[in-house]
Amino acid sequence: MNEKEPQKDAELVELSKKNPESFGFLMERYEAQLFNYIRRIGQLSKEDTEDILQEVFIKIYKNLNGYDESLKFSSWVYRIAHNHVIDHFRRANARPKTNSLEDEEWERLISSSVRMDKAIMDKDCIERIKTCIQELPMKYREVLILRFIEEKDYEEIMDILRKPKGSVATLVSRGKEMLVRNMKEKNINCF
Amino acid sequence: MDNIVKSTIEKIKNEHIAPESKWKYIAKKYFTWVIFGAIILLGSASFSAAYYLVSGLDWDLYRFAHQSFLGFAIPLIPYFWIFIIGAFLLAAFIDMRKTENGYRYGVGKIALVTIGSLIIFGIIFSLIGFGGRFNSVVAKSFPYYGNHMMMTKESQWMQPDKGFLAGTIDSVSSGNAALTDLNGKNWDVTIDENTLVRPAADVSKGEMIKVIGKKQGAGSFHANEIRPWSGMGMMNGQGGGNGYGGGMMNGQGMMRGGK
Numbered sequence: 001m002n003e004k005e006p007q008k009d010a011e012l013v014e015l016s017k018k019n020p021e022s023f024g025f026l027m028e029r030y031e032a033q034l035f036n037y038i039r040r041i042g043q044l045s046k047e048d049t050e051d052i053l054q055e056v057f058i059k060i061y062k063n064l065n066g067y068d069e070s071l072k073f074s075s076w077v078y079r080i081a082h083n084h085v086i087d088h089f090r091r092a093n094a095r096p097k098t099n100s101l102e103d104e105e106w107e108r109l110i111s112s113s114v115r116m117d118k119a120i121m122d123k124d125c126i127e128r129i130k131t132c133i134q135e136l137p138m139k140y141r142e143v144l145i146l147r148f149i150e151e152k153d154y155e156e157i158m159d160i161l162r163k164p165k166g167s168v169a170t171l172v173s174r175g176k177e178m179l180v181r182n183m184k185e186k187n188i189n190c191f
Numbered sequence: 192m193d194n195i196v197k198s199t200i201e202k203i204k205n206e207h208i209a210p211e212s213k214w215k216y217i218a219k220k221y222f223t224w225v226i227f228g229a230i231i232l233l234g235s236a237s238f239s240a241a242y243y244l245v246s247g248l249d250w251d252l253y254r255f256a257h258q259s260f261l262g263f264a265i266p267l268i269p270y271f272w273i274f275i276i277g278a279f280l281l282a283a284f285i286d287m288r289k290t291e292n293g294y295r296y297g298v299g300k301i302a303l304v305t306i307g308s309l310i311i312f313g314i315i316f317s318l319i320g321f322g323g324r325f326n327s328v329v330a331k332s333f334p335y336y337g338n339h340m341m342m343t344k345e346s347q348w349m350q351p352d353k354g355f356l357a358g359t360i361d362s363v364s365s366g367n368a369a370l371t372d373l374n375g376k377n378w379d380v381t382i383d384e385n386t387l388v389r390p391a392a393d394v395s396k397g398e399m400i401k402v403i404g405k406k407q408g409a410g411s412f413h414a415n416e417i418r419p420w421s422g423m424g425m426m427n428g429q430g431g432g433n434g435y436g437g438g439m440m441n442g443q444g445m446m447r448g449g450k
Contacts, residue, residue, distance in 0.1 A: 017210050020203045027196045035195075050195055057199045058208060065213035068291060162294045 009073035017064050027057050030074070033150075034081050040101055040145050042085050052088060056081045075159035078152075082142070082160055105149050106130055112148035113176050125188070132182040140175030147172050220291055227286045231308050234279030238313030239322030240329065241272035247344035249423060255403050255416075256353060267347070271340045280305055348401050349373050356380070356402045356412050357420065363394055370402070370412075380404075380412045387416040389423065 007015075007025070015022035034056060039049050059080050067076055101109065103126075110129050133141065146152045146160060154172075158165045183189075202208070245267075253263030283305040287293050293301075316322055330337030348357035349372065358372035370378045380402055382394070392400055399420035404413045 020200050023203070024196050024200050027199060031195055054195055054199050054202070057195070058202065061199075061203060062208060062211055064210040066211070066216040070292070158294065164294055164297060166297065 010069055013064055013067055013073065016061065020061070023057075023061055023064075026060075026073075030077055031057075033074070034077065037078060037081055037150060038085055040105070040149060041082070041142055042089065052085065053081075056084050059084060071159050072156060075152075075156045078146075078150075078156075078160040079162065101145075101149065109133065109144060109148050113144055113179050128186065128188045129179075129183060132179055132186065132188065135182060136175060136178055140171060140178060143168060143171040144175050223286060223290045227283060227290070230279050230283045230286060231305065231312060234276055234283065234309045235312030235316055236321060236325045237272050237275045237279060238309055239316035240326040241269045241276065241322075242313065242317050243322030243326055244269045244272070244341070244343060248342070248347055249344070249401070249418075251423065252347070252355065252403070255355075267342050269342070271336055276309070280309065283309070345373050351378075351406045351412060354403055354405055354415075356404070356406075357400065359399050360394065360396055362396055368394060368414075370400075376410070378410050378412050380414050381407075382414050382417070386414045389416070389418045391422065392417045392419045 009026065009029070012022055012026045012029075016026060031053065035049060035053050038044070038052050038056070042049070042052075044052065056077075060077055063080065067073065106126060110126060110133070113133070133144070136144075143157060143161070146157045147154075152160065154165050154168050157163075157168045161168065163171075248267055250264070250267075253260050256263060284301055287296065287301050287305065296304075316325075326341070330341055345357070348355050350356075351372075356370070356372060356378065358370040358378065361369040361371055361377070363369075367382060368380045370380050372378055382388075386404075388394060392398075394400065394417060401418040401420060402412060402414045403416040403418070405415070407413050
């Protein structure tokens, strides 16, 4: 095998089952993505996010034999991360009321959700739309984040959330509709 | 961030964390499918029990009961089994969705697989005669169902006040037959030249027959029509099934009794 060619996820999974050091390569590959995803769907401090990320990695490692190769490995690890964050908030008897997105991520989410050109967004407008997004139920916020921030396609979101593709498409479209409705109700017109 | 990778590897090593056995996942995967199979088999048995009840009934009696077909048929529908089949279909649907990749199947696909397999196995159970036995077991286990909710061929034909009687012939003489009904009561059934005896009906001692007619007294019944116990007796030597066959239309093959 060409040493420069990166190993496929499935191959690393097989190696990781025998040697935890190999699992390190998988962790390196996904740590930034998962860290950001956990940060985006919860509202946690950096330290808490890192703690949860480590718990997610341990969970992934323990469940390596349960990985179904018909799925993308990334979808599978996102699923574990998603479920772990939900469990975390359930244990804490709380739900993430807001999402910790960075300014650029908010802009991306808003421009994709309401088809608004980033160039015409002013700060005040973004702040007001952010409030509308935060008011959406969690189920809509999480699909919008997966679709427009994580840039996952419907197939991947279906595998992450274990929901039929039709339900995912409905959630995305209803989330967008609800957001536009909220904006109209609040007389937000930045177009 | 690098610290997370390093500290996680250390934690795995120090705490001797290992991937869980693959057998656990295989067992979990197959357990869901075994449950699905069991639900489908029970649903199929219920389907065959419903079919057993429905196919045993004579659906043309509304004409003799002076009722519309709808008014006659509604009380005969096996609601108990329809409810049970519905519950099993719902359980099968939920269980299939809970399989490893169940969320990927659309509602139509799951409905097709669950309803299709339930009907196929239901037909197989009916062909091997399991429906009647399953219905009997349930009727014995749940007396309320057996006593109040089950409309059988027996209950349909044990309504002498409405003109329907069934039983075993004890003796036959000119113009009448002694009959012991399904509850053990004795009847004197009069047969005259206007009595229609279906071709497959054997009016002789020891035979089970169904009689349409009129109750005339405590133990007396006038027969307008005599059918064999099985089927409608349209064709000679055959049960004739439950259809509304053409043999009845012009009276061909019928015999008039009491001559």
